[in-house]
Amino acid sequence: MDIIDKALEFEKQKLNSLSTSDRVIIVREAKSLILGLNEIYKEKKDKEIMDIMKRLTAIKVKVEKRLKGRPLTA
Known part of the structure; x- marks a missing residue:
């Protein structure tokens, strides 16, 4: 379960x-x-693991949006 600990630290x-x-x-x-x-x-099909993945995905998407910048308006 080392990766779960890493994920929780990453969230913080x-x-x-x-x-x-x-x-x-x-x-x-x-x-x-x-x-x-x-x-x-x-x-394992553990719901807690799925919740952690969802939170990490939200963080990832947020940072990716900042990386890509705003789209140009026509």
Whole structure:
């Protein structure tokens, strides 16, 4: 259950005033944690693991939006 502990610690880290490279690292780390948790979820079907994955995905999407920037308006 080491990956679950890593995921919970990842959730607690602060996400303000990050550089672009920090954002890229955070997105990659979130993706790897989500994929690792998914492997555990496939075996155990634990609802708590699914909730952790959903929260990590929300963090990942939030940071990705900031990376990509706003779309141009026509």
